[in-house]
Amino acid sequence: MAACATTRHESRAMKYISTRGNSPAQTFSEILLGGLAPDGGLYMPETYPTFSATDLAAMRGMTYQELAFAVLSRFVDDIPAADLRDIVNRTYTPEVYCHTRAGQKAADITPTLKLEDDLYLLSLSNGPTLAFKDMAMQLLGNLFEYLLAKTAREINILGATSGDTGSAAEYAMRGKRGVRVFMLSPYQKMSRFQTAQMFSLQDPNIYNIAVKGVFDDAQDIVKAVSNDHAFKAEHKIGAVNSINWGRVAAQVVYYFKGYFAVTRSNDQLVSFSVPSGNFGNVCAGHVARMLGLPIKHLVVATNENDVLDEFFRTGVYHPRGSAQTYHTSSPSMDISKASNFERFVFDLVGRDGAKMRELMARVDAGGSFDLKAEGSFAKVADYGFVSGVSNHSHRMQTIRTVHEQYHVTIDTHTADGLKVALEHRESGVPMIVLETALPAKFEEAIVEALGHVPERPHALEGLEDLPQRFEVMEADVNAVKQFVAARIA
Ligand SMILES: *Cc1c(COP(=O)(O)O)cnc(C)c1O
Numbered sequence: 210m211a212a213c214a215t216t217r218h219e220s221r222a223m224k225y226i227s228t229r230g231n232s233p234a235q236t237f238s239e240i241l242l243g244g245l246a247p248d249g250g251l252y253m254p255e256t257y258p259t260f261s262a263t264d265l266a267a268m269r270g271m272t273y274q275e276l277a278f279a280v281l282s283r284f285v286d287d288i289p290a291a292d293l294r295d296i297v298n299r300t301y302t303p304e305v306y307c308h309t310r311a312g313q314k315a316a317d318i319t320p321t322l323k324l325e326d327d328l329y330l331l332s333l334s335n336g337p338t339l340a341f342k343d344m345a346m347q348l349l350g351n352l353f354e355y356l357l358a359k360t361a362r363e364i365n366i367l368g369a370t371s372g373d374t375g376s377a378a379e380y381a382m383r384g385k386r387g388v389r390v391f392m393l394s395p396y397q398k399m400s401r402f403q404t405a406q407m408f409s410l411q412d413p414n415i416y417n418i419a420v421k422g423v424f425d426d427a428q429d430i431v432k433a434v435s436n437d438h439a440f441k442a443e444h445k446i447g448a449v450n451s452i453n454w455g456r457v458a459a460q461v462v463y464y465f466k467g468y469f470a471v472t473r474s475n476d477q478l479v480s481f482s483v484p485s486g487n488f489g490n491v492c493a494g495h496v497a498r499m500l501g502l503p504i505k506h507l508v509v510a511t512n513e514n515d516v517l518d519e520f521f522r523t524g525v526y527h528p529r530g531s532a533q534t535y536h537t538s539s540p541s542m543d544i545s546k547a548s549n550f551e552r553f554v555f556d557l558v559g560r561d562g563a564k565m566r567e568l569m570a571r572v573d574a575g576g577s578f579d580l581k582a583e584g585s586f587a588k589v590a591d592y593g594f595v596s597g598v599s600n601h602s603h604r605m606q607t608i609r610t611v612h613e614q615y616h617v618t619i620d621t622h623t624a625d626g627l628k629v630a631l632e633h634r635e636s637g638v639p640m641i642v643l644e645t646a647l648p649a650k651f652e653e654a655i656v657e658a659l660g661h662v663p664e665r666p667h668a669l670e671g672l673e674d675l676p677q678r679f680e681v682m683e684a685d686v687n688a689v690k691q692f693v694a695a696r697i698a
Pocket residue numbers: 340341342373451484485486487488489490491541542622645646
């Protein structure tokens with residue numbers, strides 16, 4: 210009997226620790242509904258699970274759902290396997306990821322599109338809001354509902370959006386028991402398409418609040434409510450922010466799917482180019498590589514907001530203030546501070562919590578840090594990271610070139626990814642560019658580049674004509690609090 214003691218899958222419990230080293234370790238279910246760790250850090254798995262060559266060989270033939278279960282079950286060990294499998298199967302269905310291009314199969318969930326030899330797009334944007342955030346948010350919606358029901362709890366999600374994140378959250382949480390969403394957006398400041406996408410939802414658990422002001426006014430209200438700890442506790446206020454570990458874990462899956470789709474053998478290497486803002490997507494790529502996926506390069510592509518490119522070139526991480534954030538034609542990458550970057554730095558500094566507290570204290574005080582000076586920068590290359598910048602004219606040119614050469618229309622974010630990808634191609638190594646949004650979402654930019662509107666998925670034609678359900682409100686914290694409280698009672 211003694212020989213049974215060390216079967217490969219016998220799991221120690223998977224615990225999550227804070228990047229700042231001063232919070233108790235927690236399980237997956239414990240961290241899923243929360244935000245930052247109590248010490249201000251981000252949760253990370255205590256150790257990375259790994260896939261052996263045998264595991265990878267078995268994964269090559271798997272469907273998206275099977276891959277998702279294989280990956281996620283390594284990170285989630287406090288939900289019974291049968292339940293997790295059911296959640297994954299309900300989340301990743303062709304009915305949800307149906308906005309495919311001609312020639313793509315919805316059953317692939319994240320199909321690839323070959324542009325030429327060794328150059329591919331990985332379509333991550335075939336879900337309900339036409340952007341890759343659906344890939345993770347849809348899973349979160351089902352996980353939230355499951356965990357809340359199990360513990361007889363509720364959550365009231367309060368958020369602010371300028372478009373993308375808010376709509377992904379609403380489409381993931383609509384109709385979910387135990388969840389209400391209160392989403393603030395700047396009144397009449399989103400595109401007609403984005404507005405229609407959110408405001409046409411008629412689900413009784415979704416509340417759209419159009420605030421008379423700009424995005425920062427909406428965000429300030431959310432911050433003020435979150436800082437009112439009594440209100441927050443009494444009304445069970447939560448968030449679905451980009452630092453949620455569940456979102457990162459869900460995004461690891463499609464790196465595996467993309468890898469198997471463009472290779473014939475697990476001896477091959479591939480590179481991924483990732484249009485980046487908050488570093489959540491490419492952080493998932495880093496995790497995939499740590500799990501054992503044969504990745505050569507992770508290409509971090511930024512727009513004019515080039516905080517990340519500066520780091521990968523120089524070792525200096527210097528977040529900007531929001532006043533120095535440019536509004537660009539790839540708006541979902543307009544960030545001044547990359548909120549998931551702390552996870553990667555944690556690995557770079559050898560998971561030293563004390564070092565992290567020191568580095569992040571400098572950043573939180575408005576300063577910067579220099580990992581070359583700290584001696585931790587060499588690992589960036591070991592982890593396969595490279596970077597580059599794209600600007601408005603690159604974006605327009607790339608959209609035009611892709612349209613002429615391959616008869617494919619890509620969106621502005623994907624164009625940033627492709628522009629930088631081409632600077633890092635190597636012969637014999639397939640390059641996969643992550644397609645983070647469909648062009649229909651950014652019609653104006655496509656008209657500027659190509660002179661005509663992009664094709665829109667059939668199911669979304671006439672979206673702007675649907676009845677809309679929203680509340681217009683002054684930019685006033687108390688008004689928002691009253692609105693929320695009245696709908697929870
Ligand atoms: C959110 C988003 C990004 C940036 O992803 P991060 O995970 O924040 O780096 C890129 N493109 C689109 C279309 C997005 O919505």
